[in-house]
């Protein structure tokens with residue numbers, strides 16, 4: 412089987428989706444499954460929809476168009492404010508888009524009018540993380556503008572926290588979003604369908620508060636895919652944290668000194684502050700393995716190696732490893748990707764995808780989820796159907812739009 416490849420356990424993803432949909436429904440909250448880290452992979456999106464997510468969100472118009480092309484008919488939410496240059500395509504393919512700029516809102520309205528469509532608008536509000544969003548004092552005017560454009564439908568308001576400065580959703584900022592929703596409804600005599608509190612970083616708040624106020628929608632990526640909440644990277648009880656494994660193949664195994672020799676300069680990947688790669692303590696002769704997987708495939712800093720293996724370096728095409736046990740040329744090793752590493756691996760044209768219809772073993776709460784995450788390299792031979800070729804389906808490199 413060819414490497415590098417991302418092994419995707421659809422059974423575990425299905426379990427995560429069913430669990431989160433049920434859990435949040437108890438608090439009156441629906442979910443948009445955010446597919447950007449998996450480039451809208453139709454196999455995953457279909458599982459999410461069957462599990463009951465109400466729509467699919469993605470930040471890239473190209474991915475939304477690819478999902479439409481793959482026959483996904485669910486409502487599609489563009490979660491990044493549209494580029495002015497793309498409004499025509501946004502209106503054609505996305506049901507609703509997140510917005511914060513009046514000029515874009517007017518352009519969307521004009522495009523929708525030309526196409527004889529009605530486009531949904533979710534107004535994003537800045538609540539302190541300082542990425543996208545309308546400052547609260549300006550919200551009423553932009554809502555009024557949107558309401559005055561008949562080819563647009565004001566679907567609601569939303570916020571995004573945690574992504575820029577790691578600002579957490581808390582009782583204060585979520586109460587502010589609820590209050591803004593109430594104020595808009597009272598001012599214009601309308602009822603907003605979506606009060607979209609945020610992303611996976613909101614789950615901790617939701618669990619602690621137990622009182623979501625007006626929040627009735629979250630946009631979730633990391634929690635569904637990796638079973639973790641982003642602010643502390645903690646495993647969410649009852650979810651699988653190991654649905655993805657990035658597999659690479661060893662191409663060289665030799666015993667070499669720990670320290671390089673010769674005069675040192677910068678490397679291609681040195682940053683300006685580090686004059687040269689830091690030298691490690693001299694541990695004498697050590698077994699080193701070279702894996703055919705590099706920065707062109709993944710963010711190496713976001714990989715957790717299998718037990719007994721450590722990553723000592725990475726360049727465009729190689730991961731340099733040391734291991735406590737003997738390695739063999741041709742051997743495959745599996746790594747657990749974090750969100751950034753997953754996003755990069757999915758985006759690399761060199762990384763194949765292999766979807767596995769694994770059996771979704773029910774994780775036994777937080778402890779079990781953490782224990783599983785700490786043994787990422789253990790191939791699940793025998794404990795699920797990872798290695799059963801009859802059940803595996805190799806998905807070709809990417810899917811058409813790269």
Ligand SMILES: *Cc1c(COP(=O)(O)O)cnc(C)c1O
Pocket residue numbers: 445447470490491571609610611612630631632633634641
């Ligand atoms: C990426 C993103 C999300 C999903 O974030 P997760 O942390 O993966 O849940 C939600 N909303 C917006 C606007 C995003 O950009």
